[in-house]
Amino acid sequence: MNAQHIGKEKLGTSMKRILQNLKGICQVTILVTTLGFGLNASAGEGGYPLDKAPDRIGQNASLQNGAKIFTANCVGCHSAASMRYNRLRDIGLTDQQIKEGYISGDAKIGDLIISALNPKDAKAAYGKAPPDMSVEARARGTDWLYTYFRTYYKDDTTPSGWNNLVYPNVAMPHVLASMQGIRVAKFENRKDLHDPEKVERVFVKFDQISPGSMTNEEFDSNMGDLVSFLSWMAEPVQLERKRLGIFVLLFLAIFTLLAWRLNKAYWKDIK
Amino acid sequence: MAFHEKQVPADASAAVKLMAWVDSRLPVTEAFKRHMSEYYAPKNLNFFYIFGALAIVVLAIQIITGIFLTMNYKPDAAKAFESVEYIMREVPFGWLIRYMHSTGASMFFVVVYLHMFRGLIYGSYRKPRELIWIFGCAIFLALMGEAFFGYLLPWGQMSYWGAQVIVNLFSAIPLIGPDLSLWLRGDYVVGDATLNRFFAFHVIAIPLVLIGLVAAHILALHEVGSNNPDGVEIKNTLDANGHPVDGIPFHPFYSVHDVMYLGGFLIIFASIVFFAPEMGGYFLEANNFIPANPFVTPTHIAPVWYFTPFYSMLRATTTNFLLPLWIFLAVILGMFALQSKDMKVKGACAVIAVVLAAGFYALDAKFWGVVIMGGSVVILFFLPWLDHSPVKSIRYRPQFHKYIYGTFIATFVVLGYLGIEPPSPLYEKISQICTIYYLGFFLAMPFWSKLGTFKPVPTRVTFKSH
Numbered sequence: 001m002n003a004q005h006i007g008k009e010k011l012g013t014s015m016k017r018i019l020q021n022l023k024g025i026c027q028v029t030i031l032v033t034t035l036g037f038g039l040n041a042s043a044g045e046g047g048y049p050l051d052k053a054p055d056r057i058g059q060n061a062s063l064q065n066g067a068k069i070f071t072a073n074c075v076g077c078h079s080a081a082s083m084r085y086n087r088l089r090d091i092g093l094t095d096q097q098i099k100e101g102y103i104s105g106d107a108k109i110g111d112l113i114i115s116a117l118n119p120k121d122a123k124a125a126y127g128k129a130p131p132d133m134s135v136e137a138r139a140r141g142t143d144w145l146y147t148y149f150r151t152y153y154k155d156d157t158t159p160s161g162w163n164n165l166v167y168p169n170v171a172m173p174h175v176l177a178s179m180q181g182i183r184v185a186k187f188e189n190r191k192d193l194h195d196p197e198k199v200e201r202v203f204v205k206f207d208q209i210s211p212g213s214m215t216n217e218e219f220d221s222n223m224g225d226l227v228s229f230l231s232w233m234a235e236p237v238q239l240e241r242k243r244l245g246i247f248v249l250l251f252l253a254i255f256t257l258l259a260w261r262l263n264k265a266y267w268k269d270i271k
Numbered sequence: 272m273a274f275h276e277k278q279v280p281a282d283a284s285a286a287v288k289l290m291a292w293v294d295s296r297l298p299v300t301e302a303f304k305r306h307m308s309e310y311y312a313p314k315n316l317n318f319f320y321i322f323g324a325l326a327i328v329v330l331a332i333q334i335i336t337g338i339f340l341t342m343n344y345k346p347d348a349a350k351a352f353e354s355v356e357y358i359m360r361e362v363p364f365g366w367l368i369r370y371m372h373s374t375g376a377s378m379f380f381v382v383v384y385l386h387m388f389r390g391l392i393y394g395s396y397r398k399p400r401e402l403i404w405i406f407g408c409a410i411f412l413a414l415m416g417e418a419f420f421g422y423l424l425p426w427g428q429m430s431y432w433g434a435q436v437i438v439n440l441f442s443a444i445p446l447i448g449p450d451l452s453l454w455l456r457g458d459y460v461v462g463d464a465t466l467n468r469f470f471a472f473h474v475i476a477i478p479l480v481l482i483g484l485v486a487a488h489i490l491a492l493h494e495v496g497s498n499n500p501d502g503v504e505i506k507n508t509l510d511a512n513g514h515p516v517d518g519i520p521f522h523p524f525y526s527v528h529d530v531m532y533l534g535g536f537l538i539i540f541a542s543i544v545f546f547a548p549e550m551g552g553y554f555l556e557a558n559n560f561i562p563a564n565p566f567v568t569p570t571h572i573a574p575v576w577y578f579t580p581f582y583s584m585l586r587a588t589t590t591n592f593l594l595p596l597w598i599f600l601a602v603i604l605g606m607f608a609l610q611s612k613d614m615k616v617k618g619a620c621a622v623i624a625v626v627l628a629a630g631f632y633a634l635d636a637k638f639w640g641v642v643i644m645g646g647s648v649v650i651l652f653f654l655p656w657l658d659h660s661p662v663k664s665i666r667y668r669p670q671f672h673k674y675i676y677g678t679f680i681a682t683f684v685v686l687g688y689l690g691i692e693p694p695s696p697l698y699e700k701i702s703q704i705c706t707i708y709y710l711g712f713f714l715a716m717p718f719w720s721k722l723g724t725f726k727p728v729p730t731r732v733t734f735k736s737h
Contacts, residue, residue, distance in 0.1 A: 082356035132562075134356060138549075139560035234560070235359070237366045245545025252541055256534025263531040266523055270314055271736050 048165040048203065053146030056228035058239065060092035066229025067091065069222060071102045071113075073175050074133065077122060080113040080233060082134035087236055091229075126171040127159070137234040142227050149176065149223045153185035153206060165203055180219045181212030306493055311518030312525055313499035315732040319393075320497075322386035324529040325536050329379045330485065336372040337474065344424065346470035348463035351426035352562040370548040376418055377554045378540060380577035383411060391654075392676060394663025395498040401655040403495070406488040408652045413481045415578070415648070420473040422575060423466060427559030432572045434469070435461045440585070443638040460565055501732045502663025508731060517732045571693050579690025580683050581644050584709065586694060587702040588640035593631040596639075599707050600627055603714045610718075643706065650713045657716040662725050669723025679712045 056062035067088055070080075086109045088098050095109055103109070105116055119129040137145060148166040152174035155163035160173040165185065174180070183206040192198040214222065232238070277291040294300050343362050345354040358365035387407070390396055396404035423434045438461065442452040457464030496506055496515075505515035519525075549555040553576050558569050574582050588596070601624045608620035631639065662668060665676060682705045689702045 082353060082360055087360070135560040139557055141557060235366075237360070241366065241370075241545055241548075245541065248541045248545060249538060252534060252538045256531065256538060259527070259531040259534045263527045266527050270519060270524065 048147065048151065050141075050143040050147045050166070051150070053142035053227045053231075054224040055142070055231075056224060057232050059228070062225040063091040063229050063232050064093060065222065066225040066227070066232075067093075067102060069176075069226045070133075070229055070233075071104070075104070075113060075115055077115055077117045077130040077172075078133045079115040080133045082132075083113050083233055083236070085109050085111060085113060090236055091232065128171045130172070133230065133233070135234045137227070137231040142231050145230060146223060146227045149226065150180075150220060152177070152180070153183050154209065155185075176219075177212065179212045179214045179222065182209045183207060184209055306489075307522035307526070308520050310493055310521040311505070311515050312497045312521045313503075313505045313515075313517055313732055314519045314524075315499050315501060315517070315734040316497065316525070317500050318532075319385065319389035319500075321529055321532040321536075322382045322389060325382045325533065326379065326386055327485070328533060328536070329375050329382055330481070332371060333375045333379065334478065336368045336375065337478075339368045340372055341474055346424070346467050348426065348466050348563070351424060351466060355425045367544070370544045373555055374540060374543045374548060374550075376421065377550065377575070377577065378543075379414065380418070382536075383414060384577075387411070387651075388680070392665040393498055393500050394502050394658065394660075394665075396655045397498075397502075397658065397663045398655070399495045400492075400498060403488060403491045404655055405652055406484055406491060408648075410481065410484045410488060411651070412648060413477055413484060417473060417477040417481060418575070418577065420469040420477065423461070423469045424473060425559055426466065426563045427556075428561045428563055428567070428569050429556045429559040429572070431461055431563035431565070432569055433574055434465065436572055437574075438465075440637075440641050440644075443635060443641050445634060445638065448638075462565075498663065499732055500664060501666060501729065503728060503730065503732050505732065517734070573691050576687065576691060579688070580686040581647055581690075583686040583690035583702045584647050584706045585640040585644040586690070587699065587706045588636055588643050589699065589703075590636040592703050592706075593636055593639060595703070595707070596643075597628055597631050599711065600624070600714075603711070606715070606718055643710075647706075647709060650710070654713070654716075657713055658720050659717050660720040660725070662728050664728075667726040667728050669725060671723055672720070675712065675719065678708065682708045682712075 056066075085098055085103055085107065086095065088102060089095070093102070099109055107114070115130070117130070123129045140148075144166065148164060151165035152162055153165070154161065154174075157163075158169055160171065162170070162172075162174045162177075163185070164170045185206055186204045187201045188204050189199045190202045192200050212219065235241075275295065277295045279287055279291045283291075290300065340358065343354065343358045343365065345351055355369070358369050360366075362368075390404065390407070419434075419437060423430045438452050438455050440452075441455060442448040444451060453459065455465075456462070457468060496504075496518075499505070503517070505517040508516045510516050543550055543554070549557075556573075556575070573579065604620040604624045608617040611617060611620075660668060660672070665673060686702060686705045686709065689698050689705070692698060
């Protein structure tokens with residue numbers, strides 16, 4: 001009883017020591033991580049605050065809807081040259097469904113998602129080749145995309161006739177206007193608090209000129225699906241990665257536990 | 272000398288016979304004893320002594336994952352970016368290999384910085400371990416080169432512009448600078464030629480140097496033996512068999528100890544690889560998911576976190592900073608001149624001060640920024656001769672030394688943070704103060720390190736049984 005008690009106490013103190021040591025490592029990790037998250041809070045180039053995008057990467061229905069919006073509206077100009085159509089199997093679609101609902105033109109199921117629009121023609125038409133969408137969500141972040149898709153407004157001063165709050169003077173027209181309808185943005189001139197000489201043009205609100213096929217809520221939700229799909233497409237393996245990670249961590253935890261007991265057994269004789 | 276076949280009894284097992292046959296031709300058993308089972312390490316090594324072994328593990332991870340990445344990566348400006356995505360999506364477990372490699376790069380620096388920190392606080396660089404420290408500093412330099420060359424390979428915007436900025440630094444060198452940077456790039460801008468040569472450096476040239484240096488580092492260590500948190504030479508107290516009383520065989524005691532901590536390390540490593548491979552933009556930067564574009568400069572170019580302390584010192588060196596910097600260096604030189612009785616040393620200090628003044632006046636601040644950045648790494652090599660304290664370990668140093676070391680670490684972290692942030696006037700001032708402190712820590716070490724009341728160092732290590 002007594003010996004057992006002492007054994008337990010020793011176990012406790014050595015546990016404590018290891019925990020203290022691990023604490024050191026964790027602190028470094030946490031420091032690095034928190035520094036990392038500090039970087040995320042940001043505004044778009046236009047200074048417009050970004051809305052939080054919903055994360056529906058685990059929801060196949062949303063991803064399928066996002067894929068539908070993407071292939072129907074975006075692939076006309078944008079490629080996703082690192083992505084194959086048949087990867088959509090990963091979000092619960094069959095080959096038949098992919099062929100019928102997601103591929104336009106004569107692309108085969110195993111083909112990469114390449115836009116029919118020639119980048120050179122695109123550059124001539126828009127002044128800029130449309131970027132590839134494969135990893136755009138990782139470059140821009142989902143919040144940026146989500147806000148960007150929802151802040152288009154009619155602006156006759158730009159070549160395309162459209163403008164955007166997050167990406168001012170963007171070359172891309174509002175492709176999804178049929179869903180969202182047409183809106184204009186109301187701005188107000190405000191004096192800069194620090195410099196009365198300077199006048200700032202501040203966004204006040206959107207005015208809906210003509211309705212689209214969706215209500216605002218429906219449009220927002222569809223954009224949430226689209227952004228989730230883009231985010232999934234930027235790293236299709238991400239769910240699998242996390243699932244596998246749990247098993248790896250479980251294995252490592254058992255390994256470390258055994259190594260700890262082995263270490264203990266060896267070191268008990270060192271006085 | 273005649274060849275001597277090791278004799279074994281006729282009824283020995285096949286394994287024993289085989290080992291005898293090998294040992295007669297290559298001293299495998301002897302090497303194992305010398306470096307593992309009869310390498311005596313101090314029994315009081317603490318947590319901070321695991322990072323050497325962890326660094327070897329990370330090196331192995333980098334080499335093995337690197338080999339597999341090389342099988343699928345294309346060092347071609349037109350294909351490099353896509354080939355990385357190909358690895359991420361189409362190569363079976365390519366994503367795992369790639370994330371292990373990208374995480375390994377950052378974790379290598381985490382481990383090496385902690386390893387260097389250990390050496391710094393326990394005086395592991397002091398006599399007789401100067402060469403170990405020098406090899407270690409060379410490893411650190413090689414590692415920085417390896418990381419820099421490797422960072423270009425994904426051919427994203429940060430890869431491209433980071434390389435552009437760093438190679439351009441060489442153009443700040445007077446006379447030969449512009450031609451030198453052209454020669455390094457192999458083109459007028461970073462391009463396909465640059466990518467190919469960086470690939471060659473990354474996958475073969477630097478790794479060869481690195482492995483050679485690691486071998487030299489370990490051989491030198493095993494020649495003189497490990498230091499310990501008390502800074503006591505365990506070889507000064509031997510038992511009847513000639514083994515250090517406070518030493519224990521590395522194998523099995525430290526091999527099992529290191530394996531235990533390796534488990535903990537791998538848990539952290541795997542947590543990053545599987546759950547946060549981008550590490551909030553610190554291990555994989557968002558901008559690097561945009562393919563390299565020579566015509567679009569990103570608004571904010573920052574190196575990866577492990578370079579930022581040094582990058583901060585580069586940025587801190589503005590034209591306005593040269594005068595305070597000169598005054599600071601002149602004070603240090605003045606202290607050396609005052610302390611020395613040799614007229615030649617006094618004269619040399621005066622000459623250096625004058626030459627520096629002329630140089631600061633004549634040459635661009637950008638050039639001096641490069642000198643400061645390079646100097647802040649090179650100065651590490653001289654640490655064994657800068658430290659004049661009578662004791663090795665921080666445990667027996669005066670209290671104020673601990674504050675100096677603590678401030679130094681804080682300074683390094685602050686410099687690292689500022690290097691990530693976009694520049695601002697306030698940050699510039701802070702980074703200038705930190706740069707002076709960083710340099711002062713080393714340059715003034717011959718003076719401050721011998722001041723104060725030192726605690727008596729015991730003859731035996733302090734050790735509590737587990």
